[in-house]
Amino acid sequence: MRSRTLTLTAAVGAALLAGAALPANASGLAVGSGRDAAGPASAQEGSVSAADLLAKVTSCSQISSGKYKTDDETSATVPVCGKNGAVFWKADMDVDCDGQRTSKCNENTDPWYQDDTAFHQSDGKPLRADTLPYVVVPSSSSLWNYGSAGIKGGGVVAVIYQNKVEYAVVGDTGPTKIIGEASYATAKALGIDPDPENGGADSGVTYILFKNSKASPIESHSAAVSLGDQLARTFIRNN
Numbered sequence: 508m509r510s511r512t513l514t515l516t517a518a519v520g521a522a523l524l525a526g527a528a529l530p531a532n533a534s535g536l537a538v539g540s541g542r543d544a545a546g547p548a549s550a551q552e553g554s555v556s557a558a559d560l561l562a563k564v565t566s567c568s569q570i571s572s573g574k575y576k577t578d579d580e581t582s583a584t585v586p587v588c589g590k591n592g593a594v595f596w597k598a599d600m601d602v603d604c605d606g607q608r609t610s611k612c613n614e615n616t617d618p619w620y621q622d623d624t625a626f627h628q629s630d631g632k633p634l635r636a637d638t639l640p641y642v643v644v645p646s647s648s649s650l651w652n653y654g655s656a657g658i659k660g661g662g663v664v665a666v667i668y669q670n671k672v673e674y675a676v677v678g679d680t681g682p683t684k685i686i687g688e689a690s691y692a693t694a695k696a697l698g699i700d701p702d703p704e705n706g707g708a709d710s711g712v713t714y715i716l717f718k719n720s721k722a723s724p725i726e727s728h729s730a731a732v733s734l735g736d737q738l739a740r741t742f743i744r745n746n
Contacts, residue, residue, distance in 0.1 A: 553736035555743060557670045563746040564588070564595050564713060571651035575686035577601075577710075585686050587651050591745040592738070594656050595715045598687030600668070602694050603643050603679055604703040606633040612691060617703035625680040626660030629724035634678045636690040637701075639726055641678025642666065642714060643688035650683060657718030661725040663735045667713040668697040674735035676722050687712065717742065 551557070567588035574583040577599045585598050604612035606624040612635075614620045624634040624641075634641055642664045644653045653659075662677040666689060673696045681688055689712075691701040700706030717738040722731040 552672050552674050552732050553739060555665075555672065555736065555739040557667045557672050559743055560665055560667055560672065560715060560739060561713060563590065563743060564597075564715065570594060570656065573650050575645060575650070576684055577687045578685065583684070587656075587686075589656075590715075590742070592742055593715050593717050593746075594658065595713060596686055597711075597713050599710050600694060600697075600699055600708040600712045601688040602699075602701055602703045602707045603641075603681075603688050603690050604636045605679055606690075607635040609635065609637050611637040611701075612703070619703070624678055626678055626725060628726040634690070634726065636692060638692050639678065639690060640666070640673055640675035640693040640696055640728060640731070641690045642675045642693065642716070643679045643681045643690075644677055644716075645686050646680045646683045648683035653677075658716050659719075659721060661721040661723070663717050663720040663722055663731050663738055665715040665717075665735055665739055666693055666697065667715070668699065668708065668711060671697050672739075673697050674728075674732045676725055676731050677716065678725070687714075689714075715739075715742070 567586055569586040570589040571587035575585045576583050577585060585596055588595050604617040605621045608622055612620065622633065627633055644658060645651065647653060658677060660677055664675045664677060666673045666675050673693055675689060675693050678690060691703065694701040694706060699708045720734060720738055722734055
């Protein structure tokens with residue numbers, strides 16, 4: 508639920524107050540209920556290759572009423588596109604560290620930190636960004652309503668970057684006009700610098716969100732990978 512709308516002066520001030528935070532590796536500790544002690548994988552997940560998924564999203568049938576910015580200062584160039592059983596977009600990746608306060612995600616490491624996420628674990632706690640791969644979707648607006656498109660909290664997402672596939676869940680919502688954000692754990696697993704202030708990827712990230720899907724419980728990365736692999740194979744067959 509973050510909004511990176513600080514002015515340059517405010518952002519610098521927040522960074523100075525926070526101190527110089529060094530990028531840190533994501534913990535391999537258990538997520539939430541402890542189901543995923545091994546943490547997210549750092550390479551190809553599932554049986555469907557990045558190339559096979561990307562081959563199905565080479566053209567866009569736009570379903571959003573307009574286009575999104577990737578950051579406040581950029582122009583709106585990113586549409587939300589529709590496919591059989593999924594929606595997708597191609598954007599950058601800002602790093603979301605919102606949710607449970609940890610040594611890697613807190614006010615000192617992230618000047619935009621918020622201690623909550625739009626969707627919660629099965630025990631009611633916010634998600635944990637440094638160990639759970641999740642994606643941020645734009646808050647519903649006249650531009651696009653993710654709920655009306657069959658996307659919901661816990662929905663499974665295939666995130667593709669530099670020939671790697673990482674399965675994540677829809678875990679948080681962001682500004683209504685900006686797109687392209689995922690959790691610390693998602694970035695780290697894809698080999699992207701997960702530092703919430705200075706990391707991320709400027710471009711080249713594809714997000715495929717599978718309609719009417721839900722990993723259960725939302726905090727189980729293994730559940731997202733298992734379901735994601737099935738949905739990816741179905742997506743390949745149907746498109």
